[in-house]
Amino acid sequence: QVQLVESGGGLVQAGGSLRLSCAASGITFSMYDMGWYRQAPGKERELVAVITSGGSTNSADPVKGRFTISRDNAKAVVYLQMNSLKPEDTAVYYCKANWRNLNFWGRGTQVTVSS
Numbered sequence: 798q799v800q801l802v803e804s805g806g807g808l809v810q811a812g813g814s815l816r817l818s819c820a821a822s823g824i825t826f827s828m829y830d831m832g833w834y835r836q837a838p839g840k841e842r843e844l845v846a847v848i849t850s851g852g853s854t855n856s857a858d859p860v861k862g863r864f865t866i867s868r869d870n871a872k873a874v875v876y877l878q879m880n881s882l883k884p885e886d887t888a889v890y891y892c893k894a895n896w897r898n899l900n901f902w903g904r905g906t907q908v909t910v911s912s
Contacts, residue, residue, distance in 0.1 A: 812848055817908075826894075845890070889908075891903055
């Protein structure tokens with residue numbers, strides 16, 4: 798059974814930092830591309846950052862220079878370090894694992910940034 802479990806969300810003031818974690822089980826983690834997505838109330842889910850199985854990374858323009866994605870294959874965990882948080886970063890953050898046509902999602906963790 799595949800499980801992706803996000804953690805690390807919470808309430809933070811603007812300018813603060815959080816580190817999200819996504820622990821994976823039931824998959825050969827090192828083979829999967831991993832991504833962080835977010836969905837704010839009334840908006841569509843959007844890509845935040847991705848890291849390939851080979852370690853290449855990319856991030857969306859709104860978070861470039863502020864958010865960093867990384868992975869630890871030995872622990873089967875993907876991280877999202879979020880710095881200089883803004884109120885517009887408020888959303889539910891989801892982890893996704895992708896390999897070929899297989900996609901698995903976590904249930905999300907809430908991040909709220911107060912002004």
